Amino acid sequence: MTASLPRQATPPDEPRRPPEDPRHKARRRALTLLIIVLLIGVPAGYLVISANQSRNSGKDKEQKYSATGLTAGWPSKVQRRLYQVPIPHPADQLAYYETNNWKTSRLYVQFRTNSAGLDSFLQGMRVDRNDLKKDDIAIGARDQKITGWNFTGPGPWWGMAHKQKNPAPTQDVVVNLADPNFPMVYVVSRTVP
Numbered sequence: 001m002t003a004s005l006p007r008q009a010t011p012p013d014e015p016r017r018p019p020e021d022p023r024h025k026a027r028r029r030a031l032t033l034l035i036i037v038l039l040i041g042v043p044a045g046y047l048v049i050s051a052n053q054s055r056n057s058g059k060d061k062e063q064k065y066s067a068t069g070l071t072a073g074w075p076s077k078v079q080r081r082l083y084q085v086p087i088p089h090p091a092d093q094l095a096y097y098e099t100n101n102w103k104t105s106r107l108y109v110q111f112r113t114n115s116a117g118l119d120s121f122l123q124g125m126r127v128d129r130n131d132l133k134k135d136d137i138a139i140g141a142r143d144q145k146i147t148g149w150n151f152t153g154p155g156p157w158w159g160m161a162h163k164q165k166n167p168a169p170t171q172d173v174v175v176n177l178a179d180p181n182f183p184m185v186y187v188v189s190r191t192v193p
Contacts, residue, residue: 070095070147075109083107083169083189086124088117093184097147102193108147109187118175118183125162125171132158138172143188151186154178166192 020028074080075096080087083105087094091111099106113121122128136159137151144150151157151174159174169191176184 070097070108070110075107079107083191084125084171085109085187085189086121087111088113088120088124090114090117099146100193105191105193106143107187107189108143109189110147110149110185112182112184114182115180118185121185125173127160127162131160131162132173132175133160134158136160137174139174139186139188140172143172147186149174149186151176 072095074087074094075083075085075098079085079096079098085107087109091113093110093112095110097108099108119129122131135155135157137157138159138161139149139151153176156177157174158177159172162171162173164170169189171190172188174186176186178184
């Protein structure tokens with residue numbers, strides 16, 4: 001059998017505490033509950049919001065990368081810089097499509113601009129209008145099939161292949177000058193990773 005220890009008496013010089021009144025007890029419990037809610041609820045709420053944002057971001061990326069053809073809009077600045085496609089201002093009827101594999105990455109871009117915009121675009125590629133050749137459809141059948149481009153409509157059609165040393169991309173360009181004031185430009189830029 002175990003012997004019970006004697007209870008220690010309170011020191012005689014300390015005053016005895018009065019019993020806690022019910023309002024003070026309720027206030028203390030409410031404060032404790034508030035602290036628990038803040039310590040657990042706020043981080044939990046943050047995690048829920050963060051998870052929703054992350055999930056939505058993944059859906060946006062999935063939609064972007066599951067595209068199987070030209071997408072209306074501007075390619076990103078990184079894409080334009082990487083593939084060296086200097087889209088001029090003004091430009092409209094803009095669409096692009098990027099493909100990547102272990103061998104070659106390609107950026108397909110189409111846009112309509114004005115005459116000065118065409119000159120600016122060519123200058124950005126370090127070429128000029130004299131490098132374009134009449135009836136030279138530089139974009140091959142494979143690339144035309146991927147994008148749905150068809151270069152048989154009214155022309156004249158001008159084109160060029162701008163070859164550069166690796167790692168710089170090679171660009172194939174076709175320009176439709178049916179309306180010389182608003183040429184339509186088609187570009188396929190290829191780079192080897």
